[in-house]
Amino acid sequence: MIKKTFKVSAGIIWLSSIFLGVLTTVPKIAEKYFSVFEAITDALITSLFTLFVWYFNIYSLPKFSRHTTETGFSPPLLIRSIGVGVLVMFLMVGAQKLMMPSREFGPFMLMFEVRGILINLVFYMLLHLLYQAHQNQQVMVELERTKADNMGAQYELLKQQVNPHFLFNSLNTLKSMVELEDKNSVDFILKLSDFYRFTLENRKLDLIQLSEEIEILDAYMFLLKARFEEGISLEYRIEDEHYHTWVPPFTLQLLVENCIKHNVVSLDYPLHIVLYSEGDHLIVENKLQLKNNPGRSTGMGLDNINRRYLHLLDKKIEIETNQDSFRVKLPIIHERTNH
Structure with a gap:
């Protein structure tokens, strides 16, 4: 029996990333001095960071089964994901600072780092749940196949x-x-x-x-x-x-x-x-x-x-x-x- 490989649809990954980026522009629209350029760059940073979180954690999935076979949840991997995310967000916000030197770097950086940590936590847990659901489905399919084979073998003995x-x-x-x-x-x-x-x-x-x-x-x-x-x-x-x-x-x-x-x-x-x-x-x-x-x-x-x-x-x-x-x-x- 060939086991199905765990996959997350590319459409889901990209649509969720774009949607989250667009969502972050909503508060800016309500600001007194609305800047289209700032809104676009904020949305772009959030979307690119969400894409990074998706693919980085998907790449780490094989380690779930090797290190934590009982639950699939790995606190060290989560901490590493957050740590790498903080670094990536720092570089992305730093690049935006070079394009927009007028913005205050400290509060701006803190806002994006908090946002990045929250995104990392939410998507790590979501991916973990999806992966566990996939594993459970595979186990159920295997159990049903084994049950069917066992019933078939018993029936052959009966005949x-x-x-x-x-x-x-x-x-x-x-x-x-x-x-x-x-x-x-x-x-x-x-x-x-x-x-x-x-x-x-x-x-x-x-x-x-x-x-x-x-x-x-x-x-x-x-x-x-x-x-x-x-x-x-x-x-x-x-x-x-x-x-x-x-x-x-x-x-x-x-x-x-x-x-x-x-x-x-x-x-x-x-x-x-x-x-x-x-x-x-x-x-x-x-x-x-x-x-x-x-x-x-x-x-x-x-x-x-x-x-x-x-x-x-x-x-x-x-x-x-x-x-x-x-x-x-x-x-x-x-x-x-x-x-």
Whole structure:
């Protein structure tokens, strides 16, 4: 990331200097014996001195960050600026005295030196505030960039989260099928290959069409059926138009996996899962038949899905549970309005 260099517009510098010079002529206009030449020379001295203060202090700005990184304010630099300003003003007023020897040098010099110190103080503080505002803006931009990079990195991790237990269980199931010379062993291997091919192809995508997600889920369910047989079933009740909507990849697989993790799945107590659409939501519902010893739940599966929807759609998933059933409602993502 390229940081913006602190700059003060040349127009602001010159206009403020000229304006301040013109402003100093106002009291002279009210004097009884008004001298146009004196007014012009006073205005010229003030304007040139203000220009000097601007550029001298801008030149000193890099030293703010080297010597006083916490506040950017440097009393030694301010004292040096005032000291140099007093000398410059003395030389400028001395030059005017040579052109106008009739003016009293002492009071005239004192008036301009006081004016110069005030100009130095005001513009030093103004420049300091502008510089600090610029630095704060740069810090905020950097923080936002870091935050965005961090969120992007976290989202990539979420997309690549694959449960290693599923692979372990699938390989164990395959081993048993081969040992028993199950005729479905080849189909199981092909479906397992298809599932992990889907994983490799789609894990880098933010969204895929629901129809493609269901293909992944079908391959996943085939593998589960080889393990649980008639102990698990999945029913689709999705309206035709919703097949062309979008979901984050592997959302449905994670929800089915979550159902298996917390519920009894057996031939005596088959787990029936229903996937259906209702209004603006896609719903995964299962009958509750909780395990006696489900183990400690980390909540990572549902949290994974929720964070992905927050990242992509700025919407949360809805979880509803009662004594009989458990439902997860996913916001439907339409191509034109959301994708």
